[in-house]
Amino acid sequence: MKNIEDQYQRWRTAFGEEMGRLEYFDQLLCLEETGVAVKKVIEYLRRKQPEAI
């Protein structure tokens, strides 16, 4: 999870500050490069703790 959070900051720098967490998670889920474990964590958070996203 820490890795996903750290990368979020890099994504914000790359795309501009306006990039929201929801959009970031959506994009990660769509990307082929994203690891299976990362996708599982995001899906879990979406279902169980949507407020965390």
Added chain:
Amino acid sequence: MTLIVTEKPDAALHVAEALSENESPKRIIVDGVPFFEVHTNGRRILVCSALGHLYAVAAKETHGQSEYPVWDFMWKPKHLVQRGQERQKKWIQAIAKVSGQADQFIDACDFDLEGSLIGYMVLKYACQGADKKAQRMKFSTLTETELRDAYANALPTLNFPLVFAGMCRHEVDWLFGVNLSRALTQSALKVSGRYTTLSTGRVQGPTLRFLVERQREIETFVPTPYWVLRVKLEVDGRIFAADYEYEKLQTKVDAQEVVQACAGKSGLIERLDSTTHNLAPPIPFDLSSLQSEAFRHFGLSPRISLGIAEQLYLDQLISYPRTSSQKLPLSIGYERIVRSLGKLDDYKAVTVDLLGLGRLVPNEGKKDDPAHPAIYPTGTLPRRQLNKREQKLFDLVVRRFLSSFGRTAVKRNDKVTIYVANHCFLMRGSRLVEKGWTTTYKPYAKFEDTVLPRLKVKQPVLVHEIISEQKFTQPPPHYNSSSLLRKMEDSAIGTKATRSEIIDTLYKRRYVTGQQISSTPLASRIIEILTKHCPKVVDIRFTRELEAKIEEIERGCETREHVVLQTVDYLKPVIEALKVQEREIGQELAEILSEMREESTNLTTTCPQCGSTLKIAKNPRTRKRFIGCSGRWRNNCNYSLPLPQLGALRLLKKFCPDCGFQLIQVKSRGRRPLISCCRCYAQKVIAQSSSARVTATKPK
């Protein structure tokens, strides 16, 4: 009478043929075991062979296969230790019978750790203590000249440091393998009640760790975005592609700024640079580089390529393949080999070219092996039709050998620097200006020329198109057999001879799958358990230290007994700790094993009649396998589908395009894997049989 011991029957025949003076060797059968009789200088010589290792390390007292820890061991005939080794028993008895007549013994096994150990064991146990008076033949190819020379100049004693190093390696590996594997297997068995062989070892553990760690990196990979700029420039009415000076731009804003600044603008060619550099000929093959190259070009696994190389060695076509040397000594006779290879049509032109160079000097690598030179063709021409794989590997060895003598190739790199609106763009090209050795190694050395147009400094250019492309960083690649082998070699774990076997074992134990190797959840759990309870076992530093000690034994600076005792001292507390936590470990393993079992037998497609899970099952009476419905008892559902009865069955994660049913794969030896849909197959069979019935009952 002289008794010569070789490692394999084929080698025995070659030794006998080389030593016979006039007549061809006489084949004598003693209790079903072949010996070859020849006469040299009036002396009778019998050449016998082992069948690889005839003796193996085993527990001193015969406990059950399940008991651990086991610390007392001894060397025993292999047929007493392993099942299905009846042939080895016959071999030992025949050698023992014949050895009584001999007054001189010569060990002519391969001159390496394993070969020295095989010869020593046969001489010591089967020939009743002949190891003390035995001589040693040292050779790297099975050619007549070299074998005769090795016989005439046989070393007065066996190479005992090499023998003891070999013994030590086997003993240490046995202590690790038996105790750790039994600890894992028994822990799982006691909890789940089902037997599954779970193994780990001194080299297997760290190797599996590499794979599990890489899998984890891939699974937890979070990609990072970056941008690449591609520009098309118009020069004199023609369009050429160029790249931005920085390969990657970290932010979208940066990329957009460059695009806006350069779009439709004109610029100037600032510089034209050319550099040439020499490409030295490839160095001769050691085993690892041969296996790597064979995997890269032919997709052959390291174990298969080693097997083929050994067959080529036994056919006298190449030198001994289990070598870590990258050097070719002058004594092998470069010119003789090149001339001889020139008799083959494929190499005629190349050899003529090489011989025209004058003095032949190979480009050698750094690695050396005191026992054998690098792998090279002996110059003997094939006496039988080689099969496709043998032909490919032979060609690879020959071309590599010939190209190592070739002229240096010269490559020219061109770079054009262009400035547009203060932004720098580059055009790069390269081509081989002198082909040198690449013509000899052509099928395996691929260089693509990128030729740049003729341009001048200060020539104007116009930006025709500039595109900013968004990309994402890629996860690290999976290991394949070749890259894993390289990783093991770089980490100095295992030996050239055993690495490929270890990779194979990982597949057998279902720790890994696929050509692009992925580790399974079972492997991750095993590594988790070992890291938690005995981290040193999966630590490459520990294995590397042990390898270094074994090398010291080889050099005579360390004793075998000392290293074995140190290993026992280290392993004792580890195994005892594992034993105490057997239940906890077993629980963890049983869970994952049951998941894997379900995954391999439960279909994801549900029963079309009652919606329950479909399973691969076996009829207890006929032992035939089929797909059955798990709702048989609950819902009285009798839905079932037939399955192929032969071959290894695997459920695929693919579905039938016609009916959507989960596909299965059947793999049989020597055949292409068959992918089939059981439902479509069953419907087809029913349709065929009903139409046959209709035809049969139709009145004439």
